[in-house]
Amino acid sequence: MRKLVIIAAVAALSACNQNAAEPAPATSEVAAPAATAAAPTMADRAGTYTYDDGKGQSGTSVMTADGNYTDTSTDGKSVETGTWKVDDAGKVCFDPMGDDPKQPNRCYALSEPDADGMMNATGEDGSVTKVKKTA
Numbered sequence: 232m233r234k235l236v237i238i239a240a241v242a243a244l245s246a247c248n249q250n251a252a253e254p255a256p257a258t259s260e261v262a263a264p265a266a267t268a269a270a271p272t273m274a275d276r277a278g279t280y281t282y283d284d285g286k287g288q289s290g291t292s293v294m295t296a297d298g299n300y301t302d303t304s305t306d307g308k309s310v311e312t313g314t315w316k317v318d319d320a321g322k323v324c325f326d327p328m329g330d331d332p333k334q335p336n337r338c339y340a341l342s343e344p345d346a347d348g349m350m351n352a353t354g355e356d357g358s359v360t361k362v363k364k365t366a
Contacts, residue, residue, distance in 0.1 A: 270321040279366040300325060
């Protein structure tokens with residue numbers, strides 16, 4: 232008799248447990264965590280670039296991982312040096328050497344490269360310069 236009471240109690244608990252349990256959601260119903268892209272670092276952005284603003288300013292910019300840069304115009308007559316960094320918003324910012332007001336600090340938001348590797352560098356004033364990493 233004692234065995235029968237224990238078996239009946241276990242069976243009753245089992246039945247209650249099955250009714251209370253809800254089925255697990257299908258894997259397609261479970262939301263996957265959103266992937267977060269890391270902001271580009273200076274090491275990611277360092278390299279040699281060609282640039283063309285479409286208004287007569289074009290050349291090559293060499294940006295080193297230690298934060299220095301040299302811009303040389305296509306005709307070789309204009310050279311600008313200074314420091315650069317990637318700011319908290321992911322923009323690339325240039326600080327030319329010296330206090331020449333004709334060469335103020337400037338920052339650019341870079342688009343993702345297209346199939347040819349060309350990116351848009353959009354300045355704070357909305358101007359767009361075409362930029363391509365070559366090395």
